[in-house]
Amino acid sequence: MKKLIITLAVILATFSAFTAKAQVQPGSYWSIFGGVSVPAGEFAKSFYGNFLDGTIDNKAGFAKTGYTVGLDGAWYIHKTNWAIAATVSYQDQGQLSANDAHTLAAGYQDAFGTDLGQATSHGRYQNLNVLVGPQYSFVFSKLTVDVRANVGIVKSFSTPEMDIVVTDGGIPHPFAQLSSTASAFAYGGSADLRYKLSKKLGIVLKENYVASPGIAITNTDRVNNAGRLDTKQPISIFQTTLGLNFGF
Amino acid sequence: MIKLKHGVYVLLGTALFYASCSSKTEEAVQPNIANETITQASLKFTNQANPADTTSCTYTFHLDNNDNVTSVDSTTLKLKANSKYNGVVYMLDQTQTPVFVVSNEIKQRENYHLFFYQPTPISTAPVISNNSPYIPGTPVTPGQPPLNLSIVRTDLDTNNPPLQIGLTTVFTTGAASSGNLRFVLRHQPNAKNGTYAPGSSDLDVNFITIIQ
Numbered sequence: 001m002k003k004l005i006i007t008l009a010v011i012l013a014t015f016s017a018f019t020a021k022a023q024v025q026p027g028s029y030w031s032i033f034g035g036v037s038v039p040a041g042e043f044a045k046s047f048y049g050n051f052l053d054g055t056i057d058n059k060a061g062f063a064k065t066g067y068t069v070g071l072d073g074a075w076y077i078h079k080t081n082w083a084i085a086a087t088v089s090y091q092d093q094g095q096l097s098a099n100d101a102h103t104l105a106a107g108y109q110d111a112f113g114t115d116l117g118q119a120t121s122h123g124r125y126q127n128l129n130v131l132v133g134p135q136y137s138f139v140f141s142k143l144t145v146d147v148r149a150n151v152g153i154v155k156s157f158s159t160p161e162m163d164i165v166v167t168d169g170g171i172p173h174p175f176a177q178l179s180s181t182a183s184a185f186a187y188g189g190s191a192d193l194r195y196k197l198s199k200k201l202g203i204v205l206k207e208n209y210v211a212s213p214g215i216a217i218t219n220t221d222r223v224n225n226a227g228r229l230d231t232k233q234p235i236s237i238f239q240t241t242l243g244l245n246f247g248f
Numbered sequence: 249m250i251k252l253k254h255g256v257y258v259l260l261g262t263a264l265f266y267a268s269c270s271s272k273t274e275e276a277v278q279p280n281i282a283n284e285t286i287t288q289a290s291l292k293f294t295n296q297a298n299p300a301d302t303t304s305c306t307y308t309f310h311l312d313n314n315d316n317v318t319s320v321d322s323t324t325l326k327l328k329a330n331s332k333y334n335g336v337v338y339m340l341d342q343t344q345t346p347v348f349v350v351s352n353e354i355k356q357r358e359n360y361h362l363f364f365y366q367p368t369p370i371s372t373a374p375v376i377s378n379n380s381p382y383i384p385g386t387p388v389t390p391g392q393p394p395l396n397l398s399i400v401r402t403d404l405d406t407n408n409p410p411l412q413i414g415l416t417t418v419f420t421t422g423a424a425s426s427g428n429l430r431f432v433l434r435h436q437p438n439a440k441n442g443t444y445a446p447g448s449s450d451l452d453v454n455f456i457t458i459i460q
Contacts, residue, residue, distance in 0.1 A: 169448025
């Protein structure tokens with residue numbers, strides 16, 4: 001996050017110097033976009049860890065590279081390069097693979113010291129981001145560079161459900177991590193290049209970062225304090241999108 | 249512009265439809281692996297009134313090269329009458345080199361392991377609760393002189409709320425008597441609740457016990 005803030009500050013300072021001489025007023029716009037959404041950090045990890053050496057990773061998300069689609073817009077404050085911007089985007093970050101299920105099965109089997117571990121997973125990471133924030137634009141004739149900071153919410157439609165059964169002495173002990181539809185605070189930043197194709201139409205290439213401290217996760221039938229237990233799934237994604245923007 | 253809006257709706261709808269339809273179930277079963285092997289289980293005691301007064305009992309499983317039990321032997325537990333002893337469990341896996349201390353691993357896996365200690369004979373059924381080290385269903389034999397021994401577990405795990413473990417205990421003896429001490433380790437993965445019932449037994453042995 002610190003790196004992102006520093007990067008945005010450097011970009012802002014650099015382009016402020018370029019645009020000081022020839023300011024052109026940018027116009028408000030909205031856009032549609034689609035692109036690739038890449039998980040990062042704990043959200044992207046497919047790691048269980050080891051029970052005995054205390055390295056169990058409760059926050060590993062097993063998320064996959066997926067896609068994003070959405071709507072975006074910016075409304076400029078009169079006679080300035082500052083705008084209030086908003087983005088609504090839908091993301092799909094995939095589901096657990098067969099390898100991930102094996103990782104969970106082996107991890108829980110080791111953590112509970114049982115004869116058998118079984119993991120079944122279904123459902124995908126699907127969520128909606130609603131973000132707003134200030135945007136500053138640097139206009140170079142047909143090319144505009146926008147940098148933006150965002151805050152908002154991430155609304156989960158589903159997360160992968162994980163059904164675990166550890167069996168010992170022929171006795172099954174089932175428990176589950178349920179799919180979440182919770183909402184959570186989200187923040188991030190973005191930088192984009194907009195190129196005017198006509199007076200009202202342009203294309204936009206954007207790099208976007210969104211993070212959330214975590215959406216609440218419910219677990220059922222957890223009796224003992226052992227093994228991976230995820231109660232809050234942090235989210236962290238980088239998105240590269242291409243879109244069409246339309247001037248008002 | 250209207251056509252474009254319709255296009256956006258179609259794009260979003262297609263994405264949502266694709267996402268909702270493409271979810272599949274992944275399932276994995278880890279192959280059966282052997283639990284930890286216990287080849288020797290010992291109870292070591294220190295008299296609270298005299299730390300130099302120590303005693304112990306040991307149960308040993310003798311294995312062949314295929315880890316099948318060929319024979320067992322055990323030593324007798326001898327305790328002084330009307331005394332209090334601090335007890336400690338010590339378990340080994342001697343099939344490993346170096347010898348593996350299983351009781352250390354049980355400590356690490358304390359949140360789903362529970363030890364039970366049942367003296368027999370008993371003249372009346374002991375009170376069984378979530379904190380009881382006694383085994384429900386133990387037959388009562390009023391006609392036989394009981395083994396005058398009571399046991400309290402003294403250690404707690406990190407469950408919430410904490411539950412007893414039984415790696416450490418206090419044994420309190422009464423008048424001279426003799427009988428057996430049944431010593432059981434229950435493995436209760438995601439099922440430990442302080443009672444005997446859930447799970448299965450990793451160890452279930454008897455020590456001849458003499459209080460003198």
